[in-house]
Amino acid sequence: MSKRFGQNFLVDRRARSRILDELKAEGNARVWEIGPGIGAMTAMALEAGLQVTAFEIDHGFVRLLNSCFGGRPGFRLVEGDFLRTWQAELEENGAPDRIFGNLPYSAANAIVCSLIEGGLVPPRIVFTMQKEAAQRMAAVPGTKDYSAYSVLCTSACKVRMAFDLGASSFWPAPRVTSTVVTLTPRPNPVGAGNRLAFSAFVRAAFSSRRKMLRNNLKANPGVWARAAASAQVGEAGPDPIEASLELLGIRTDVRAEALRPEQLAAIHEALIHS
Numbered sequence: 011m012s013k014r015f016g017q018n019f020l021v022d023r024r025a026r027s028r029i030l031d032e033l034k035a036e037g038n039a040r041v042w043e044i045g046p047g048i049g050a051m052t053a054m055a056l057e058a059g060l061q062v063t064a065f066e067i068d069h070g071f072v073r074l075l076n077s078c079f080g081g082r083p084g085f086r087l088v089e090g091d092f093l094r095t096w097q098a099e100l101e102e103n104g105a106p107d108r109i110f111g112n113l114p115y116s117a118a119n120a121i122v123c124s125l126i127e128g129g130l131v132p133p134r135i136v137f138t139m140q141k142e143a144a145q146r147m148a149a150v151p152g153t154k155d156y157s158a159y160s161v162l163c164t165s166a167c168k169v170r171m172a173f174d175l176g177a178s179s180f181w182p183a184p185r186v187t188s189t190v191v192t193l194t195p196r197p198n199p200v201g202a203g204n205r206l207a208f209s210a211f212v213r214a215a216f217s218s219r220r221k222m223l224r225n226n227l228k229a230n231p232g233v234w235a236r237a238a239a240s241a242q243v244g245e246a247g248p249d250p251i252e253a254s255l256e257l258l259g260i261r262t263d264v265r266a267e268a269l270r271p272e273q274l275a276a277i278h279e280a281l282i283h284s
């Protein structure tokens with residue numbers, strides 16, 4: 011068992027089948043599984059007729075998975091860090107219909123950001139993660155959990171906390187409660203025109219929680235000003251940030267945590283065209 015790879019195994023068979031139900035995948039659908047471990051969910055998905063591409067970083071598990079499922083129709087294994095392997099797999103074999111995984115706690119955030127920022131949001135994603143991480147994904151403005159990460163997740167996806175799993179569902183038992191989260195693409199995604207630029211803008215907007223939005227943005231002009239020089243603090247002429255906020259009817263002393271993803275996207279748009 012490796013702490014480094016966040017290895018807690020889902021030993022609760024009923025939970026595994028509830029997760030598979032949440033995938034709502036028809037037989038023959040192409041699914042990606044992140045971190046199959048010893049393959050308990052993989053076996054269930056293959057039995058349901060799904061075509062499974064599994065991404066596993068742990069070499070020992072890769073050998074085990076190959077000996078259990080290697081050569082089985084519908085099964086593919088990609089060895090290595092998912093963050094470094096998924097784009098090549100996408101280019102080679104196309105987008106999956108579904109993605110699921112019981113994510114390692116330390117990498118859940120990076121995996122979700124990598125998919126959304128990389129523009130891969132299939133019709134349904136089902137991730138199991140630490141409950142606090144799920145709450146941060148789904149958080150709404152004005153709450154302590156609302157962050158650049160919540161904006162990224164909720165601007166691209168509808169985030170639903172499906173059900174919780176207690177520590178006893180796993181071995182070894184973690185010290186935290188886990189939550190199964192579903193992500194489905196928003197019909198009206200926000201900031202989708204240039205996801206990476208919007209994401210960098212939102213990170214800048216939240217860079218210091220105590221500061222007003224306009225001060226955070228002034229400190230990071232490179233992420234929103236076409237000519238960064240035009241954003242220099244103290245420069246003569248109207249402040250483009252205040253002018254954009256006023257134009258949109260938003261208070262100029264607002265903090266990012268009070269703004270909905272739609273409002274942040276409108277400010278970003280106004281600034282890049284100012």
Ligand code: SAM
Binds near residue numbers: 015093112
């Ligand atoms: N799916 C199994 C289950 O539910 O019982 C194992 C889940 S365990 C929490 C996380 C799994 O992800 C482990 O098998 C671990 O080796 C693998 N893993 C961790 N980081 C990874 C990464 N960056 N890319 C691919 N697999 C990773």
